[in-house]
Amino acid sequence: MEALVLTGLKKLEKQDIEKPTLKPDEVLIHTAFAGVCGTDHALYAGEPGSADAVPPIVLGHENSGVVKEIGSAVTNVKVGDRVSVDPNIYCGQCKFCHTGRPELCEHLDAVGVTRDGGFEEYFTAPASVVYPIPDNVDLKSAAIVEPISCAIHGMKLLKPSPYQKALVIGDGFMGELFVQILQAYGIHQVDLAGIVDEKLKMNKDLFNVKNTYNTAKGDKIPAGEYDVVIEAVGRPETQESAIEASARGGQVLMFGVGGPDAKFEMNTYEVFQKQLTIQGSFINPNAFEDSLALLSSGKLNVKPLMSHELTLDQVDDFVNGRLGVVSKAVVKIGGEEA
């Protein structure tokens, strides 16, 4: 079968490899679509994602497809089911797994990071991370349940309430997802800060954003204004803006991933005086069911955010930044016919 293999540092090769075989608790999936994101940039460049990727490995951690075979111990899906796959496989045995925080697992395994993922015709995953999708959810949307679930996990770490006013900093795909998810969680006003006018306008026109700030053009975010601030860029300057924008009693979700050595400055008195909650967020435990429910109910409209459909050959262009402004790119493998 055809696979795109990361064979070394910044080396992607199309190869003809053996179809994987199944363990009793595993599912064989004919890949429909596989999303690409910043994590793939990092893994391609030899940096860690949620874990280290050791070549040769097939990337692709945001996957959907159709079940082609199940192991003898599998009970949750059957052949022919359309599914979305949570890449993260937790050990179930460490202190973090035992205390209900599996995302912090000491032995994290991940489809498309530590084991072969969706940039190939068929891949396997343990049944425990395979989710059947509702009939009205298409396979392309199902490929991005993983990033949606990361945002949902962030929401679960906050205490959202309808009276709150929220600001999202970052007009990339994750920031755009948060715009809709904050509203789905009942927050009555969502504002957006970014650097791309068309994105800011689209979120105002389609997704009920009230105020937008193009900070690259000098727009100033009002200080002390927001009950909830989602930082979805991961740079020191936007992290500083997030703290400044938060109101008394504010909750700041530091969702963006900064460089391993990056630091940002913050006024320590402000943390005390505003009684701030500064919350980190790592990956997406126990969130797939919520994501699928939001997609199925229509509360989340992801189609306008999926800007690019790629072939396997174009993954190289994506990881080398040759595609221009990408909101979300999804690689078509088997497509809806998988």
Ligand SMILES: NC(=O)c1ccc[n+]([C@@H]2O[C@H](COP(=O)([O-])OP(=O)(O)OC[C@H]3O[C@@H](n4cnc5c(N)ncnc54)[C@H](O)[C@@H]3O)[C@@H](O)[C@H]2O)c1
């Ligand atoms: N915590 C998690 O589990 C998790 C999961 C997925 C992604 N992330 C992180 O979230 C961040 C956003 O992800 P993404 O996929 O949207 O990335 P992305 O690269 O597509 O988007 C980043 C966006 O930030 C915008 N931006 C750049 N500078 C800005 C500024 N000064 N002010 C406002 N916006 C600015 C750009 O327009 C860009 O689109 C990344 O750091 C990513 O690594 C975290």
Ligand SMILES: [Zn+2]
């Ligand atoms: Zn991703």
Ligand SMILES: [Zn+2]
């Ligand atoms: Zn564990």
